[in-house]
Amino acid sequence: MKYSLLMLLGITLFSSAASAESDLTLIKKGEYLAVAADCTACHTASSAQPFAGGKVIASPVGEIIATNITPSATDGIGHYSEQQFSAALRKGIRADGANLYPAMPYTAYATLTDDDIHALYAYFMSGVQAVDKATATTQLPFPLNIRFSMKFWNALFLKPAGYTADTSQSASWNRGRYLAEGAAHCSTCHTPRGFLMQEKQDQALTGAQVGPWYAPDITANPLSGIGQWSREELVTYLRTGRLVGKAQAAGSMAEAITHSFQHLTRQDLNDIAEYIESVPGNPTATTGQSRFEQGHPGNALATFRGKPFSAPVDDEGARLYSGNCASCHGINGQGTADGFYPSLFHNSATAESNPSNLIATILFGVERNTAEGDVFMPPFGDQPNALNHMNDNQVAALSNFILRMYGDAAQTVTAQQVAVIRQGGPTSPLVMLAQIGVGAGALVIVAVMIVLWYRRKRKTA
Template sequence: MKKQFSSLVAGLSCTLVMMMATPVMGQRFSEEMINQGRYLATASDCIACHTSDKRKPMAGGHAIDSPVGRIVATNITPSRTFGIGNYTEQQFADAVRLGVRADGARLYPAMPYTAFSYITDEDIHALYAYFMEGVKPVDEPTEPTELPFPMNIRASMIGWNFLFANTRPFEPDAAESELWNRGRYLSVGPGHCATCHTPRGFTMQEKTGKALQGAHVGAWFAPDITSSSVNGIGSWSVEELMTYLATGRLEGKAQAAGPMAEAVTHSFSRLREDDLRAISTYILSVPPSDPIPSVTENRFDHGGPGDLLVDFRGTSYEDGMRLPGLGRGAQIYSANCASCHGYEGQGTRDAYYPSLFGKSITGGTSTANLIAVILNGVERETPQGGHVFMPPFGDQDNAMVPLDNDEIAALSNYIFTFYGNPGLSVTPAEVQVIRDGGPKSDIVLIARIGLAAGVLVVLGLGVWLFRRRRANWG
């Protein structure tokens, strides 16, 4: 009896193990494989770009503002008509790692395949399993990407890839620890930190030798996160960086808004603690950027509490708006910001409403993020940090108190002078650039001129050849 029972248990657990390891009827992949793929998709933040409607994850439609125009991320659900349902694993691997679509067309590097080239075969297999069987198919098309000529010629990416895409597989460095290697894999590959944080050259390639030294991402600026203690985050500990990645804030130093808030919300805050430790260990080992003569103070050390408001007690708002210099900014600040961030920019004691001094956003070298935060507000949601929200002030139709370019410039100048890097200043025209999605590149113009020059050279060559042949004949 006892023996029968134990063999029954053994039999049952054997079936159970088999059930876990083998796919459910009609499925090609095991739950375990699909879950591994889901975790990797989270670490790679596929959802941030490939989702525009929260109810339809991965169905695409979200447009990425690139310096050459808007590039629409496609539907990557397993829909056979509008998604990637017909992709084989090899085609999927080539799209993700090499930027080649199933029909052979080249993808624009707005899809970070240059980073994803690092993803191992095993992880590609898991990702494929997840996209084929863990994502719900959505049978809807996305808007086409329409870039200006000549960027609309996808084949031009073949040349670009040849010159710049350092698509290389991940190779562990035997001299480093397992934790560091895992961190490098996740940061360089799936986490694609460099896509946003590494400056790009004039043909949009990531500058080699300048890894993570700070770059514009649309309207935003992703700061230097090298180990330099003046320009970068060399003053942060591994635990501090882990806290920032998990919650999107590090009290007294920085908060994540814009694209970083999205990455924290969908990706980094959902990673296992050991993986966050690995990423942080690796990032803090990245070589420091070269000193910049104009930057002598760390961006987390600028500014202090203070205000100009005492000077204007009793001045009406309308009169205040006519004040010269910083007075106008002070009035705008007290009317719109002080209720949450404090009359002296000190924030609240629990730091839910952060102080504005000693912060990366006001003490850095770029004015973009302060303008972008005023225009767009802040929104972030993490398991540990809850829902964080600051209202936008830029939307002229929907903001409770819309501020125009002039007002935002005056307000920013007040904030930089009192709470941040007093060397920074903002003009209304610069606010408009951020409203429009950030600085545009001259690359389209250059490519057009380049193309025209190319055509002229070919024509000239043709004429010359023609004449020579005529000369020879004659």
């Protein structure tokens, strides 16, 4: 009898230990998926309070405030059932039935399998510290603030939940596609959007504006995309955020490198690269020069050497470059030998047909943290009281000098373009239509009030 009790106790303890280990494995799997999905980039305003929300995200329709997704029962998602959690991730529907805006990339997360949703739920409910902190409410202009309208948007553009493997492709390709289209949501940034802010699926990954930054073409097209990159080069870029003589991650891509891609396994990065390499891109871009090959070194000092400092304004860009940029990027724009400070020629930021990234880099700087070291370039436009603060005209002058000396000389930057990027990027036409709608609605209300007043006046006359 005593032996049986001891045996039963041993079995119970073993089962409990096995269950605890299974739960821990599930939570770790969910944590990895949360890293792959880069939840931190949007939902963490302070590193001291991971996933507590409050971060303001610039969008073409207005500022969107990320919510608290910690397991707080009062301010987060602690009261969500797994089914409600799944509906939020894959259908964009909150626990209270209200619709989310697709700034939360549920259109990509719809790809996630039931097993991965289960693991993510386990992580956010058991592996994340609850933070009882309310966030401000997103306030978009009328009628964009009517969340009910998203039901019609979802009916038009939301794909069915789950992932269907392409049996004609390898297992690694399918894994890469699952990650790129799902958790990593590459298309959310790199695919241009239509009038209703839907992704143009026939132009997948061919480049799009994301707030003040431009997410470039990452298809296999050798000229407009990254078709000249080897798979190893793409993996290196995803791990480090830089590829010497070609590209450096800044803005939202730097965040993705810092918080997400560098932490993925080498195999998953290889699989993502294998899939990205297979996306054909724009077939019409067959002639010209790749943005990674454009530009050449040029002596900045030579443009105004021997002239007084009060030289004509045409030389202001050269003076700004000499005083603020040459110490790191070199007087010839060559950067440093180790590539830590990149060259300004053979650089995607200075040769892209859209100059947003050059402007945004000057305005907001660069900050990237990876295993190989931290990268920092100071901002020159978002510190009004700083000695090195530049106004819109100065940023335009510096941008045009850099383009003329080292990049695509055919591009011209105006102060108006700088002002748009400084304010968070271009605004969607939907906002203007909404404003027109509000104005028209106000006129209708005024007209109705006048008619009612006139009728009442006639009755009392």
